[in-house]
Amino acid sequence: xxxxxxxxxxxxxxxxxxxxxxxxxxxxxxxxxxxxxxxxxxxxxxxxxxxxxxxxxxxxxxxxxxxxxxxxxxxxxxxxxxxxxxxxxxxxxxxxxxxxxxxxxxxxxxxxxxxxxxxxxxxxxxxxxxxxxxxxxxxxxxxxxxxxxxxxxxxxxxxxxxxxxxxxxxxxxxxxxxxxxxxxxxxxxxxxxxxxxxxxxxxxxxxxxxxxxxxxxxxxxxxxxxxxxxxxxxxxxxxxxxxxxxxxxxxxxxx
Amino acid sequence: xxxxxxxxxxxxxxxxxxxxxxxxxxxxxxxxxxxxxxxxxxxxxxxxxxxxxxxxxxxxxxxxxxxxxxxxxxxxxxxxxxxxxxxxxxxxxxxxxxxxxxxxxxxxxxxxxxxxxxxxxxxxxxxxxxxxxxxxxxxxxxxxxxxxxxxxxxxxxxxxxxxxxxxxxxxxxxxxxxxxxxxxxxxxxxxxxxxxxxxxxxxxxxxxxxxxxxxxxxxxxxxxxxxxxxxxxxxxxxxxxxxxxxxxxxxx
Numbered sequence: 346x347x348x349x350x351x352x353x354x355x356x357x358x359x360x361x362x363x364x365x366x367x368x369x370x371x372x373x374x375x376x377x378x379x380x381x382x383x384x385x386x387x388x389x390x391x392x393x394x395x396x397x398x399x400x401x402x403x404x405x406x407x408x409x410x411x412x413x414x415x416x417x418x419x420x421x422x423x424x425x426x427x428x429x430x431x432x433x434x435x436x437x438x439x440x441x442x443x444x445x446x447x448x449x450x451x452x453x454x455x456x457x458x459x460x461x462x463x464x465x466x467x468x469x470x471x472x473x474x475x476x477x478x479x480x481x482x483x484x485x486x487x488x489x490x491x492x493x494x495x496x497x498x499x500x501x502x503x504x505x506x507x508x509x510x511x512x513x514x515x516x517x518x519x520x521x522x523x524x525x526x527x528x529x530x531x532x533x534x535x536x537x538x539x540x541x542x543x544x545x546x547x548x549x550x551x552x553x554x555x556x557x558x559x560x561x562x563x564x565x566x567x568x569x570x571x572x573x574x575x576x577x578x579x580x581x582x583x584x585x586x587x588x589x590x591x592x593x594x595x596x597x598x599x600x
Numbered sequence: 601x602x603x604x605x606x607x608x609x610x611x612x613x614x615x616x617x618x619x620x621x622x623x624x625x626x627x628x629x630x631x632x633x634x635x636x637x638x639x640x641x642x643x644x645x646x647x648x649x650x651x652x653x654x655x656x657x658x659x660x661x662x663x664x665x666x667x668x669x670x671x672x673x674x675x676x677x678x679x680x681x682x683x684x685x686x687x688x689x690x691x692x693x694x695x696x697x698x699x700x701x702x703x704x705x706x707x708x709x710x711x712x713x714x715x716x717x718x719x720x721x722x723x724x725x726x727x728x729x730x731x732x733x734x735x736x737x738x739x740x741x742x743x744x745x746x747x748x749x750x751x752x753x754x755x756x757x758x759x760x761x762x763x764x765x766x767x768x769x770x771x772x773x774x775x776x777x778x779x780x781x782x783x784x785x786x787x788x789x790x791x792x793x794x795x796x797x798x799x800x801x802x803x804x805x806x807x808x809x810x811x812x813x814x815x816x817x818x819x820x821x822x823x824x825x826x827x828x829x830x831x832x833x834x835x836x837x838x839x840x841x842x843x844x845x846x847x848x849x850x851x852x
Binding site: 444450534 | 647648650655658662663664665667671673679680731732733734735736737738739810811812844845851852
């Protein structure tokens with residue numbers, strides 16, 4: 346999420362003025378970013394396909410069409426078992442969707458592990474994602490929100506660093522949403538929970554895990570949309586170039 | 601070519617060679633230790649193999665979660681099934697007294713078991729969850745004879761690696777590896793929640809594999825074949841599921 350910076354802090358734009366062509370994102374960040382991006386896209390598409398075979402949600406250990414639902418999405422289903430109010434049943438796409446879902450999950454988990462371990466070792470999190478000393482206040486957060494709400498365009502300096510709201514949302518996605526979506530996904534696996542039963546018991550049961558999995562996926566979808574929107578807003582070509590080649594021009598781009 | 605780029609090239613080449621050699625060694629080790637599922641070919645092979653291999657490595661001897669009697673679902677959903685075929689209806693009319701479970705393949709004593717014979721072995725019960733791949737679930741108390749008991753009576757040969765099981769309904773069959781077949785929670789189930797297993801839930805006899813999703817627990821079982829090679833069955837993918845796009849290994 347890119348937007349105008351607050352007053353550029355001391356470390357905000359370390360090399361922007363001097364290096365016209367320097368590395369914005371390391372090769373490791375770029376590689377894991379794109380593996381994650383493609384995997385998340387596959388997970389969202391296949392997740393929706395799996396969801397439509399049973400668009401009802403429950404809380405606790407069990408739930409099926411004979412038991413009351415916590416809520417049901419107002420969409421058609423791919424099984425005639427589910428009463429939807431639509432006069433048709435969608436074709437069954439669960440087979441390939443499930444296979445794609447798990448294969449993409451493996452890629453995102455492995456890429457995520459590499460990214461997180463490397464992020465700690467290299468100091469990436471400390472240097473680029475943790476709020477800077479002068480940002481760790483409610484006032485700074487409020488200011489960053491206000492800047493976003495005014496839709497101010499980012500300055501050239503911001504091509505080199507993340508603003509406060511951006512840092513916080515990346516941290517939430519990396520250390521809260523991704524672990525939670527993986528955990529709740531594994532908690533639905535009868536094989537995984539046979540080896541690690543606490544992973545599902547702590548969530549209150551298999552159906553609770555499924556419901557939480559759905560809501561976290563919605564939040565990740567929301568992040569994905571805002572993230573892509575912000576890249577567009579901040580300068581699609583320069584931000585894409587930064588994440589693909591690692592290089593950013595010193596010149597501000599105004600799309 | 602500068603020194604730097606040559607060094608980079610050599611480094612990349614060495615890394616690639618190591619990677620390819622590593623993959624080769626990994627693949628042959630995985631094959632040796634039975635970590636490769638029968639439907640490992642094709643675009644989903646990576647994911648299917650990682651799923652199955654990690655289950656064999658992490659959860660080989662784990663037990664599916666068991667529940668308290670108070671947690672048994674009052675509404676154990678019998679999933680939709682195709683209307684029973686003529687063979688089934690005929691046996692049903694006779695009260696299933698002529699129902700037979702044939703056991704053949706790599707066993708010393710092939711034969712057929714009636715339901716009464718199966719019920720004469722010490723019965724076991726488990727309160728476990730049936731989870732459908734669609735997302736829904738219920739908990740029930742299942743009664744039956746461990747598959748390992750029947751295999752012991754039939755005498756499986758040392759080279760046997762899989763048990764293939766067939767429903768009376770044509771085209772409905774599946775298989776599990778020997779680890780799952782001999783697992784204490786894998787039952788030939790004939791009872792549910794204190795009564796006979798209802799037809800809708802797979803009665804008179806269904807496979808029960810609680811560490812995998814519901815579709816591995818095939819209903820209306822009439823035949824078991826013990827084998828060392830799944831390629832001999834159907835399209836060679838291990839079960840009917842991969843033939844319609846579903847994974848052979850259904851632990852996730």
